[in-house]
Amino acid sequence: MISYLANPKRFEAFARIAIPVCGGLALLLIAAGLWFGLLDSPPDRYQGDTIRIMYVHVPAAWLGLGLYLAMAVASFVYFIWRHNLADVAATALAPVGAVFAAICLVTGAIWGKPTWTVWWVWDARLTSMLIQFLLFLGYIALRAAIEDERLAARSAAILAMVGLVNLPIVRFSVEWWDGLLHQGATVFRADGPAIHGSQLLPLMIMVFGFTFLAGWMVLYRMRSAIMSRKAGNLQRIREAKA
Amino acid sequence: MRAGRIFLREARLGFAGGGGPAAPAAFFLACLTLAPLAIGQSPETLQAAGPGIICFVTLLAVLQGAERLFGEDVTDGTLEAYALSGMPLSIVALAKVLGVAAATMWPLPLVAWGAGIAYGLPAEAAGILALSLTAAIPGLCLITAMAAALAAGARRGGLVIALIAAPLAIPLMVFTASAGRASLAGDPAASANLMLSCASSLFLVALAPFAIAAALRARLE
Amino acid sequence: MTSQAFPTCPLSVEAITLERGGIPLIRDLSISAAPGEAIVLLGRNGVGKTTFLRALAGVLLPSSGEIRYAEERADRAAAQACAFLAHDNALKPDETPRQSLQFWSALAGGTQSVGDALDALGLRPLADRPSRNLSQGQKRRAAIARLLVQDKPVWLLDEPAAPLDADGRQRLSRLVEAHRGRGGIVIAATHQDLEWPGARVEELVR
Numbered sequence: 227m228i229s230y231l232a233n234p235k236r237f238e239a240f241a242r243i244a245i246p247v248c249g250g251l252a253l254l255l256i257a258a259g260l261w262f263g264l265l266d267s268p269p270d271r272y273q274g275d276t277i278r279i280m281y282v283h284v285p286a287a288w289l290g291l292g293l294y295l296a297m298a299v300a301s302f303v304y305f306i307w308r309h310n311l312a313d314v315a316a317t318a319l320a321p322v323g324a325v326f327a328a329i330c331l332v333t334g335a336i337w338g339k340p341t342w343t344v345w346w347v348w349d350a351r352l353t354s355m356l357i358q359f360l361l362f363l364g365y366i367a368l369r370a371a372i373e374d375e376r377l378a379a380r381s382a383a384i385l386a387m388v389g390l391v392n393l394p395i396v397r398f399s400v401e402w403w404d405g406l407l408h409q410g411a412t413v414f415r416a417d418g419p420a421i422h423g424s425q426l427l428p429l430m431i432m433v434f435g436f437t438f439l440a441g442w443m444v445l446y447r448m449r450s451a452i453m454s455r456k457a458g459n460l461q462r463i464r465e466a467k468a
Numbered sequence: 469m470r471a472g473r474i475f476l477r478e479a480r481l482g483f484a485g486g487g488g489p490a491a492p493a494a495f496f497l498a499c500l501t502l503a504p505l506a507i508g509q510s511p512e513t514l515q516a517a518g519p520g521i522i523c524f525v526t527l528l529a530v531l532q533g534a535e536r537l538f539g540e541d542v543t544d545g546t547l548e549a550y551a552l553s554g555m556p557l558s559i560v561a562l563a564k565v566l567g568v569a570a571a572t573m574w575p576l577p578l579v580a581w582g583a584g585i586a587y588g589l590p591a592e593a594a595g596i597l598a599l600s601l602t603a604a605i606p607g608l609c610l611i612t613a614m615a616a617a618l619a620a621g622a623r624r625g626g627l628v629i630a631l632i633a634a635p636l637a638i639p640l641m642v643f644t645a646s647a648g649r650a651s652l653a654g655d656p657a658a659s660a661n662l663m664l665s666c667a668s669s670l671f672l673v674a675l676a677p678f679a680i681a682a683a684l685r686a687r688l689e
Numbered sequence: 690m691t692s693q694a695f696p697t698c699p700l701s702v703e704a705i706t707l708e709r710g711g712i713p714l715i716r717d718l719s720i721s722a723a724p725g726e727a728i729v730l731l732g733r734n735g736v737g738k739t740t741f742l743r744a745l746a747g748v749l750l751p752s753s754g755e756i757r758y759a760e761e762r763a764d765r766a767a768a769q770a771c772a773f774l775a776h777d778n779a780l781k782p783d784e785t786p787r788q789s790l791q792f793w794s795a796l797a798g799g800t801q802s803v804g805d806a807l808d809a810l811g812l813r814p815l816a817d818r819p820s821r822n823l824s825q826g827q828k829r830r831a832a833i834a835r836l837l838v839q840d841k842p843v844w845l846l847d848e849p850a851a852p853l854d855a856d857g858r859q860r861l862s863r864l865v866e867a868h869r870g871r872g873g874i875v876i877a878a879t880h881q882d883l884e885w886p887g888a889r890v891e892e893l894v895r
Contacts, residue, residue: 250557305682357635364632371622381618385632388614389680392636395668399639402664403646459712466712473795477788484783539723549835551748553796554768688748 232454235312241449245439248442255435262428270425279337281428290358293323293440293467294389297365301386304379311448313385313454316386318371318447322440324362330355350404362439433468470555471563478567486536492529493575499525500583500619511588518587519597519648526601526644527608529576533610534629537568538620542687551688557681561613562673565680575601584633589652596658599647600665606646607669610676611636617683637666661662695842695872697724698759698770700745705754707740714740717754718889723787724842727865727875729883739776741893742845745876746773753871758843772841774849778832784814786831789820796836806837810860822874825852833861844868846877863885 265282270277297319304312334352335345346352368385372378473649487567504514577598584594606615615633616666619625647661697792700722714737718869732738743749745756747767751804756763771831790803807813810830813867820828829852834842850858862885865875869887878881882890 328495337502357638359633361630364628364635367628367631368618368622371619371624376689377686381683384679384682384686385618388636391675392639396635396638397672399642399664399668403642457543462712470796473792480779480788481783485781498827540781544777545779545832546781547795548743548746548748548773548775549779552746552768552771552773553793553842555796659859685748688743689750 234311234456237452238449241445244447245442245445248438248445252435252442253439255431255438259428259432261433263432267424267428273341276337276340277425279333280425281432283330283333284429285433286333287355288324288433289436289440290323290330290355291328292437293319293356293444294361294393294430297323298386298390305383305387311452313383314413314448314451315444316383317379318444318451320362320365320369322443324359324366324449326436326440327355327359327362331359348404350397350401353400353404355394357400365389424460470553471559474555474560474563475570477568479571482568482571486533489572489575490574493579494534496525496529496576496579496581499528500579500586501590504587515588515652516649517585518584519593519652520645521587521650522583522648523601523604523641523645525673526580526605527641530573530605530612531609531626531630531633533568533572534616534633535626536574537565537613538684539616542620542684547684547688550597551685552634557684558677561680561684562610562677565609565613565677566606566673569606570587573605576605579626584648589648593648593651593658595615595643596651596662600644600662603662603666604640605670607640607665607672610669610672610680611640614676614679614683617680617687620648620683620687626629640665643668693871695724696759697830697872698842698874700874700876701757701877702745702808703757704755705744705751707744707749709737709740715893718893719754721762721850722874724872724874725797725869727869727877727885727888729888730876730878730887730893731880731882731890732878733880736895738880738893739847740880742773742847742876745769745843745845766789770841771838771843771845772833772836774836774844774846776847778828779835780820780823780828780831780879783820784820785817786823786834787816789831790834792839793835797839797841801838801840803838803847806834809837809864810834811856823886826854829853830857830860833864842873843864844873844875844877846875848879849877850879852881858883 259281264278269275297316299310300316300319303309304316331352334355338347339345365382365385369378369382372381487494498521503517503525507513507517507521538547541550551557553560580601581594581598584597585591589597612629612633614636615629616625618632619628622628643661643664647658647665650656650661651658698737702718702720704717704719705715706713706717718741720728730738730741740749744751745767747756747763747765749814750764758766777858780786784792786807787803790806794801794803794806794867804813807816810833812827812834813829815823815827823831833849836846850861853861862883865885868875875888877885
């Protein structure tokens with residue numbers, strides 16, 4: 227699929243259809259999810275209306291991790307096969323992923339205040355998401371700091387892959403740390419293993435809606451990046467001729 | 469052994485240049501002096517925070533030298549010479565980083581042991597902490613070297629190095645500080661943490677050189 | 690200094706294109722060098738002389754075409770075949786020329802004498818002075834001495850003579866001749882002719 231789309235013309239044709247489709251689906255699904263989630267589902271037995279923050283928090287958490295994985299895969303493809311499109315994808319994914327990780331953190335804090343009376347607890351899940359956010363920031367900063375475009379792309383790709391290899395170890399160490407610090411703290415197990423059906427449906431709708439939203443943003447950014455690269459190349463070729 | 473020659477040369481250069489082992493040791497000591505002034509002199513607080521502060525400051529001390537690590541090699545032609553030496557760049561990188569680490573970082577565990585005592589840790593807990601720092605420092609050096617190779621020659625390189633090294637250093641931070649804290653509490657988990665510090669460092673010794681080599685190779689092109 | 694002949698290692702460059710920042714810098718360049726040949730690549734700033742040398746050293750892959758040393762591709766063969774004198778001298782300020790040469794000699798297998806290399810460049814009296822106390826020309830001499838201890842058949846030289854005085858240039862010219870006499874190849878990139886007797890001059894233009 228990637229080698230099929232590596233041709234910029236084919237990507238252009240794909241994006242022309244995929245961007246409005248993703249945007250439309252995102253709009254529809256998020257509207258439906260909000261309707262079901264905010265208006266058409268009963269408040270939670272324990273958490274009342276604050277449970278509704280979950281409909282934003284959980285999809286954002288999924289994308290914070292999912293987009294990082296996608297970025298690492300795109301980086302791997304770029305590093306091995308040198309498809310420029312993969313690099314464009316990784317670059318486009320990073321800020322979007324960072325924003326979703328940030329949304330997850332902020333909604334988590336807003337959810338935490340009424341639920342456990344504090345904005346922030348240093349537990350494994352919140353801390354892991356904070357680290358995820360930092361990984362995105364590091365990637366963006368490295369990319370911005372290197373002037374040579376090819377070098378920036380290669381270095382950033384290596385960083386994303388290193389981050390991916392490290393991720394399970396970081397997660398393990400954070401859980402280890404969490405267990406050692408406050409044993410038996412069950413703050414985040416509040417949402418429990420079982421989730422009520424009336425909550426599950428809007429949650430799933432929101433997860434898909436957010437995913438399409440992310441897809442829309444990423445594809446849009448990719449198309450803009452390709453156009454601006456093209457423009458840059460044309461300009462450089464003209465300068466080289468002059 | 470040709471890798472041994474690289475280790476010895478880089479150790480010699482690290483020892484002679486830029487303040488050698490005195491610079492990170494002095495910086496380490498300065499930070500450890502400031503910490504109690506910032507968080508207060510209550511013995512309980514200092515004792516509880518001691519292992520964590522000492523580990524954290526170790527990371528800062530290791531990061532201090534990071535920008536210099538590959539900066540010169542990339543611009544002065546040394547990297548090309550190494551690339552044409554017939555040695556894999558990963559071996560060159562490993563020998564170089566460990567050489568510099570051995571020459572410049574050895575005072576840190578000693579100072580850490582003294583600082584642990586000064587922060588009110590029992591001698592044994594301070595010893596365990598120093599031991600697990602000894603295990604962690606090669607790993608921390610490899611992480612910062614990886615970040616330094618990725619950001620060599622970048623604008624505001626030092627800042628970028630710190631930012632990308634920080635999340636990678638988390639496991640070592642956790643295990644090393646936990647070893648000190650657990651030992652303070654008389655918890656048998658201290659040795660488990662010590663082992664995990666060693667394991668993380670070994671993991672980095674095995675894999676980080678390849679990432680460093682890939683980053684350096686990208687810089688050669 | 691032992692002066693056995695090198696195993697024959699002809700260089701052939703076939704229709705390579707090199708890019709920098711996505712723009713082709715060198716197009717369809719073909720060139721070849723037989724053992725014993727010296728080529729001086731003349732060209733103005735920015736035509737891609739350094740880029741070309743880096744491609745010959747195998748660290749930069751051409752976007753098309755091929756570079757071969759004795760039938761093997763440059764990225765694999767260069768480490769065996771080439772010694773590279775970069776624009777900068779790869780000397781460390783805290784290292785003396787002797788220490789530096791001893792290190793690179795050991796890394797290359799230690800077949801050549803460090804003392805002879807120092808003598809060949811007239812560096813004997815400066816051998817134990819840290820590089821930071823050497824002049825630009827003296828540093829260049831120390832870097833050229835490294836080529837001797839590395840003992841590779843192909844020398845890739847980037848502006849080798851730029852900071853050298855008349856004596857230094859003469860010594861370099863003699864060393865190049867001796868290297869060719871052993872069946873070595875010398876490729877030098879420069880913006881000013883080096884006036885090496887018997888060297889082929891190739892002009893690089895955009």
